[in-house]
Amino acid sequence: MIEININPTVQSALRENRPVVALESTVITHGLPYPQNKETAIGMETAIQESAATPATICILGGVIHIGLVADQMDFIARSSKAIKISRKDIAAACVQKKNGGTTVSGTMEIAYKAGIQVFATGGIGGIHRNHSQDVSADLPTLSQIPIIVVCSGAKAILDLPATREYLETSGIPVIGFKTSELPAFYSINSGIPVDYRVETPLEIAEIARSHWDFGLSTAILVTVPPPAEFAIPTEEIEASILVALNEANKKGIKGSALTPFLLDRVSEHSQTRSMQTNIALLKNNARIAALIAKELVKLMQFI
C-alpha cells in the first residue's frame, strides 16, 4: 500500500475548504541548483501564504508520499543529490523501493488530485521535444486526464512549442492566457502562438474551470502566465542559448528523463544564469496567481 503523509496545515485547510495550492518538486531536485532551489521553493510557498492560501509542496521521502513539507524535509530534498525524478509512472515503484524523489508535473497532478487539491503551480510543463518528436512528456497525457487547474508559463522553450500546442488542442485541454493572448515561451513573454482564451481575472478562470468540470469534461485547465516583464528574455536572445544546449545534448546522446534537466542546466550556464533568474521569478509569480485562483475556486465550490 502506498503511504501518504499530509502535513497538518494542509490537512486542516482541505478539511475546512480553504484554498490550497500544490507545488511540484522536480524543479527542486532537478530543475535548479542548491541553494537557489530551496530559496525558490520557500519563495513560492511564501507567495502563496501572502495571498492567504496554503502551499502543499509534494514529493516522495523514503517511499512515503508527502503533501506539504516542514523546513527539515524541504532542506533534505533540496540537498539530496540522489533524489530521483518521479513522473506518474514512477510513483508506485519509488514508494515500494523507498526512494527519495521530486515529483514532475504529471506525478504531482496525480497526487494532488487524489488529495482533493484543485490548483497547482509550476514553471513550465513538459511537452514534445525538438528533434525527438517521439519524446512526449507524460505531463501532456496527464493534463488530458486529471481535472485540476495548472498554472504555468507555457511549456519550456527548449521544446517544440507548436507541436506541444497541437497536442493540447487535440486533447481538449483549454489553454487560458492570464492577461495575455499569446502562449508564453517560459523565458519569453511571446511565442507567436495564440492561447484559446485571454482572461483578465482569477475569478473568470475559476468560473471556466468549474463550468468545464460541471459539464462533465475531465481534463485539466492550463493557465499560462507570462514571466514578469523585468525578468523576461526576448525570444531571439534566449534562442541562441537553447540552440547551443540542444546541440550539446545531441552530441552527448542525452535522452529520456535526463534530457529536460540537462537542457535547462546548459541554457542557464550559456546565458550566465540569466535564464535561471527568469525561471525563479516566474515560479514565484505563478505561485501567487495560483493562490488567487484557488481562493476564487473555493468560493464558487461552496455554492454547489
Ligand code: PSU
Ligand atoms: N518547470 C521548471 N523546471 C523544471 C520542470 C518544470 O521550471 O525542472 C520539470 C517539471 O517537473 C516537468 C518536467 O514535469 O520538468 C518535465 O520533464 P520531462 O520533459 O522529462 O517530462
Ligand code: MN
Ligand atoms: Mn521526456
